[in-house]
Amino acid sequence: LHKFSTTMVQNNAAIFVGDVASAKLVKTRMAKSTLDAGWAMLKTMLEQKSHQAGVVFEVVNEAYSTQTCSCCGVIPASSPKGRAGLRIREWTCSECGAVHDRDVNAAKNILAAGHRRLAAGIPVR
Ligand SMILES: [Zn+2]
Numbered sequence: 001l002h003k004f005s006t007t008m009v010q011n012n013a014a015i016f017v018g019d020v021a022s023a024k025l026v027k028t029r030m031a032k033s034t035l036d037a038g039w040a041m042l043k044t045m046l047e048q049k050s051h052q053a054g055v056v057f058e059v060v061n062e063a064y065s066t067q068t069c070s071c072c073g074v075i076p077a078s079s080p081k082g083r084a085g086l087r088i089r090e091w092t093c094s095e096c097g098a099v100h101d102r103d104v105n106a107a108k109n110i111l112a113a114g115h116r117r118l119a120a121g122i123p124v125r
Pocket of ligand 1: 069070071072073074076093094095096097098
């Protein structure tokens with residue numbers, strides 16, 4: 001985690017992470033899993049190292065980031081939804097035909113949300 005977070009901070013001017021995953025996991029049996037602990041630790045490392053290096057670090061709202069098509073911006077009927085959708089790793093947008101890897105598509109939407117926040121100015125809350 002230390003190596004990865006250091007590389008991320010050295011190679012990027014801004015880092016955006018989603019806000020929902022950990023909070024959602026807390027409500028499940030996976031709450032105490034090492035995966036969840038690792039993710040929380042990685043977020044903390046990224047935040048601290050970004051701060052030290054002057055890199056932008058923001059936690060953004062990741063709601064619908066999995067379901068929204070990062071190409072056309074709509075939530076198509078074909079996108080993965082709910083518990084059943086968790087097993088869908090790759091899908092095709094029924095609106096624009098774009099083929100998505102589930103995680104890459106969600107990451108693109110989180111990045112776009114981060115860019116929108118920078119463009120609009122970051123609200124105090
Ligand atoms: Zn689309």
